[in-house]
Amino acid sequence: MLNASARKRGVPLIAMWSVLVPLLNLFVHWRIFIFLRDSALHPVVYAILAILWGVGGVYLIYWSLNWVIEQYSNTWRRRIQPFLFIGPAIGLLGWLLLIPTIRTLVMSFQDENSDKFVGLANYVAVFTNRILLTALRNNLLWVVFGATACIVLGLLIAVLADRSSFERLAKVIIFMPMAISMVAAGVIWKFIYYYQPGDDQIGLLNAIVVSFGGEPQAWTTMTQPWNNLFLIAILIWMQTGFAMVILSAALKGVPEEILEAARMDGAGEFRIFFRIIIPFIATTLLSVTTTIIVFTLKIFDVVMVMTGGQYDTEVVATQFYRQFFMFQNNGYGSTLAIVLLIAVIPVIVFNLRQMRRQGEI
Amino acid sequence: MKRRTRRIGSKSIVNITLAIICLIWLVPTVGLLVSSFRPASDILKSGWWTVVPHRGNLTKEQIQLPKDTDLQQQIEVKGTLYTDEQLRAGIKAPDGSRLIWENRRARLINVQEPGWTMSKNFTLDNYEGVLTGKTYELKQPDGSVKKEKGSDLSRAFLNTLVVSIPATLIPILIATFAAYAFAWLKFPLRKTLFVIVIMLLVVPLQVALIPISKDYAALGLNGEFLGIWIAHAGFGLPLATYFMYSYISQLPKDLFESAFMDGATNFTIFTRLIVPLAVPSIASISIFQFLWVWNDYLVSLIFLGGQEDVQVLSMKIANLAGSRGDAWHLLTAASFISMLMPLAVFFGLQRYFVRGLMGGSVKG
Numbered sequence: 023m024l025n026a027s028a029r030k031r032g033v034p035l036i037a038m039w040s041v042l043v044p045l046l047n048l049f050v051h052w053r054i055f056i057f058l059r060d061s062a063l064h065p066v067v068y069a070i071l072a073i074l075w076g077v078g079g080v081y082l083i084y085w086s087l088n089w090v091i092e093q094y095s096n097t098w099r100r101r102i103q104p105f106l107f108i109g110p111a112i113g114l115l116g117w118l119l120l121i122p123t124i125r126t127l128v129m130s131f132q133d134e135n136s137d138k139f140v141g142l143a144n145y146v147a148v149f150t151n152r153i154l155l156t157a158l159r160n161n162l163l164w165v166v167f168g169a170t171a172c173i174v175l176g177l178l179i180a181v182l183a184d185r186s187s188f189e190r191l192a193k194v195i196i197f198m199p200m201a202i203s204m205v206a207a208g209v210i211w212k213f214i215y216y217y218q219p220g221d222d223q224i225g226l227l228n229a230i231v232v233s234f235g236g237e238p239q240a241w242t243t244m245t246q247p248w249n250n251l252f253l254i255a256i257l258i259w260m261q262t263g264f265a266m267v268i269l270s271a272a273l274k275g276v277p278e279e280i281l282e283a284a285r286m287d288g289a290g291e292f293r294i295f296f297r298i299i300i301p302f303i304a305t306t307l308l309s310v311t312t313t314i315i316v317f318t319l320k321i322f323d324v325v326m327v328m329t330g331g332q333y334d335t336e337v338v339a340t341q342f343y344r345q346f347f348m349f350q351n352n353g354y355g356s357t358l359a360i361v362l363l364i365a366v367i368p369v370i371v372f373n374l375r376q377m378r379r380q381g382e383i
Numbered sequence: 384m385k386r387r388t389r390r391i392g393s394k395s396i397v398n399i400t401l402a403i404i405c406l407i408w409l410v411p412t413v414g415l416l417v418s419s420f421r422p423a424s425d426i427l428k429s430g431w432w433t434v435v436p437h438r439g440n441l442t443k444e445q446i447q448l449p450k451d452t453d454l455q456q457q458i459e460v461k462g463t464l465y466t467d468e469q470l471r472a473g474i475k476a477p478d479g480s481r482l483i484w485e486n487r488r489a490r491l492i493n494v495q496e497p498g499w500t501m502s503k504n505f506t507l508d509n510y511e512g513v514l515t516g517k518t519y520e521l522k523q524p525d526g527s528v529k530k531e532k533g534s535d536l537s538r539a540f541l542n543t544l545v546v547s548i549p550a551t552l553i554p555i556l557i558a559t560f561a562a563y564a565f566a567w568l569k570f571p572l573r574k575t576l577f578v579i580v581i582m583l584l585v586v587p588l589q590v591a592l593i594p595i596s597k598d599y600a601a602l603g604l605n606g607e608f609l610g611i612w613i614a615h616a617g618f619g620l621p622l623a624t625y626f627m628y629s630y631i632s633q634l635p636k637d638l639f640e641s642a643f644m645d646g647a648t649n650f651t652i653f654t655r656l657i658v659p660l661a662v663p664s665i666a667s668i669s670i671f672q673f674l675w676v677w678n679d680y681l682v683s684l685i686f687l688g689g690q691e692d693v694q695v696l697s698m699k700i701a702n703l704a705g706s707r708g709d710a711w712h713l714l715t716a717a718s719f720i721s722m723l724m725p726l727a728v729f730f731g732l733q734r735y736f737v738r739g740l741m742g743g744s745v746k747g
Contacts, residue, residue, distance in 0.1 A: 055609055058608075058609075059603075059607060059609075066541065068545070069541055069544060069545040072545050072549065072608055073544075073545065073548045073549055076548070076549025076552070076553060076608075076609075076612055077548070077549055077552045077553065077556075080552075080553050080556055080557065081556060084556075084560065085650075088650045092648060092650070099648075101570075103568070103649050103650075104564045104568040104569070104570035104573075105570065107560045107561060107563055107564035107568065107649070107653075108560070108561045108564040108565065108570075108576065110557045110560070110561075111557050111558060111560065111561035111620055111624060112561070112576060114557065114613070114616055114617045114620055115579070115580065115583060115617065115620055115621065117598075117617065118591055118595060118613070118614065118616075118617025118618065119583050119586060119591050119617060119618070119620075119621070120579065120583065121594070122590060122591035122592075122593075122594035122595055123586060123590045123591065125593075125594040126590045126591070126593055126594060127590075129593065129594075179401070179404060182397050182400060182401040182404070183401060185394065185397045186394075186397050186398050186401045187394070187398055188398070188401075188402075191405075192401050192404075192405050194733075195405045195408050195409050196404070196405065196408050197737075198408075198412070198726070198729060199408070199412070201674065201722075201725040201726060201728065201729035201736070202678065202721075202722045202725050202726070203677070203678030203679075203680065203696075203697050203721060203722070203725070204678065204680065205678070205680050205697040205700050205701050205704075205718075205721070206678075206697075206700065206718040206719075206721050206722050208701075208704065209415070209700060209704055209714050209715070209717075209718040210411045210412060210414070210415045210718065211411060212704065212714075213414060213415060213418065213711060213714075213715065214411055214414065216711075222428075222429070223430065224426065224427060224428075224429065224430045224431070224711075225430075226410070226411075226414060226430065226432070229430050229432075259408065259411065267737060316585050316587075319587065320587050320588070320589070322680070322681050323680040323681065323697075323701075326680070326701060327701050327704050327705075330705060339587075339589060339681075342589050342592075343681075343684075343685075346592070346593055347685065352593060355593055356593055358589070359587065359589040359590040359592070359593070360590065362587040362589050362590070363586065363587060363589075363590050366585050366586065366587060369585050370582050370584075370585055370586075373581060373582075373584060373585065374578065374581060374582065377581055
């Protein structure tokens with residue numbers, strides 16, 4: 023059949039292509055990289071070239087390697103082609119996520135220069151050092167207050183929106199902060215919390231406080247650890263929309279007949295909500311909660327922009343950054359990263375279970 | 384009938400509550416937007432909400448007291464005696480007007496009357512200063528003029544595009560290939576590899592950053608666009624693969640069988656059949672990945688750094704917020720520029736955006 027032509031070309035030729043094409047790819051792309059790195063092009067020209075190369079280059083790699091594989095006999099093609107399709111993905115995942123995770127785990131048992139093993143010393147430090155403990159405590163605050171508020175508010179707004187006359191508009195407004203960066207959100211809220219002495223306040227929160235006769239406060243630096251709550255408010259502002267959109271979709275899935283039947287039996291709205299609606303959307307509620315918790319555990323940008331981790335607002339991710347990139351302490355840095363990883367392991371297990379149940383794996 | 388009125392009553396309570404919540408949600412962004420159009424001196428002098436007409440005190444005339452007026456003594460203004468304290472806080476004169484110091488040291492007093500007022504000064508100077516990096520003149524609250532250097536955001540904007548476009552398209556392309564293989568091709572370890580992809584979905588980036596930055600240092604990729612494309616591609620892959628898999632694996636089997644009958648190879652099936660069919664899914668996940676990269680701060684902070692020629696918007700703004708936290712005229716305009724792209728995507732492609740986000744929320 024088809025492979026007849028392939029067989030005719032002969033094994034040596036195919037072998038040559040199999041070696042030559044990958045090498046050619048490597049060479050061409052390396053040359054382009056060096057050229058772009060060292061040339062002093064106008065930024066716009068550079069940008070266009072870079073985009074063309076970045077996108078076109080990857081496709082050409084697939085295309086050329088596939089061309090080589092199509093020269094093979096049918097049996098070999100069927101064996102090798104899947105690896106062309108998943109190869110780059112597995113390669114990148116292995117290099118950038120899987121192997122680094124193992125390397126980080128090893129480093130967490132080594133000293134600051136990753137020279138010799140120190141056993142559990144880094145872990146002991148993380149759970150005894152005051153600054154590192156503060157980071158852990160703050161992460162806990164973020165998860166407890168931030169995630170809870172997002173879910174409760176998200177659910178409340180979803181229920182309200184469902185019964186209101188402007189559902190779409192309300193959803194757009196609540197959801198919009200999700201689109202913007204945490205850095206921009208940080209600036210927005212820094213402006214709201216802005217403090218200057220005296221009665222003329224340009225920060226909204228202090229202006230409100232002053233208009234009620236209160237004393238203006240430096241919100242993000244005052245009474246620790248409660249200043250963390252003002253940073254957490256930013257997360258709530260950003261993530262409630264996410265919880266709302268997903269919970270709202272789940273709410274609409276509750277069959278109307280069940281609700282009507284309950285109303286006929288004289289059940290009040292609150293009773294219906296807690297006894298019927300909540301159990302009905304429990305799975306969605308759980309998955310939204312895990313998602314927001316994972317997001318909250320890794321919180322970084324907001325803290326960096328708002329306080330830079332000062333005034334006892336440090337969290338694990340900011341400490342990680344500081345330990346590794348400023349103090350060059352691989353040991354502490356890795357250990358903090360592993361602490362984050364351990365915190366999300368239940369979520370990983372949960373995800374795998376969900377997928378097994380859906381028959382995807 | 385009774386039941387119906389109760390329903391209407393509760394509906395208006397719902398509407399009002401929701402409206403208040405929406406207002407709270409909207410106000411922060413509005414404040415930023417309004418401020419970005421106000422002159423620098425105004426931003427520091429009065430709150431942005433003063434652009435809304437409100438009851439305030441309008442200065443009708445000014446009274447210049449003798450320069451040697453003793454502030455320790457009672458001060459005579461228009462025949463009535465006041466203390467310095469009263470004039471500082473503002474005090475009602477017998478004719479109903481309000482007296483308050485305009486400039487205590489110059490002994491200048493404002494005579495004010497209540498009335499409707501609003502702050503009406505708007506300018507594009509902030510955007511000009513932020514976009515061109517040119518030096519421009521700033522009017523200080525005391526009337527003097529200060530020269531200040533803007534901050535060149537146009538380069539950062541361009542850099543963000545250069546980072547975002549390949550860092551979106553590369554992982555999506557790779558992930559779509561992989562998703563096709565996971566869904567429809569047979570190969571050893573298929574299940575194991577897929578479980579690994581699922582496990583990597585929520586792994587925090589932090590566990591990978593230290594080893595990768597060591598590798599990058601060895602390869603000379605730190606501070607290079609190529610480096611950050613690869614990093615974003617790797618971090619975006621688990622999600623993109625999973626997202627594309629859930630679509631591609633749902634396609635009907637007959638589709639592939641008839642294509643194979645016609646002698647199509649996997650590669651042509653993929654490029655001619657699967658990709659066109661999957662366009663809506665590709666769009667959703669691309670939008671999610673694009674915004675993720677556009678808004679990213681951590682990855683660019685570590686792999687790209689703050690060099691002027693590669694710096695992205697989020698880095699630039701975070702630095703500005705750190706070094707010039709009071710320069711609200713620059714910060715507000717810069718933040719708004721960085722928000723333009725996400726907001727355009729949000730309002731323009733809302734359906735894809737929401738779908739991508741719902742599928743993509745688990746990203747590590």
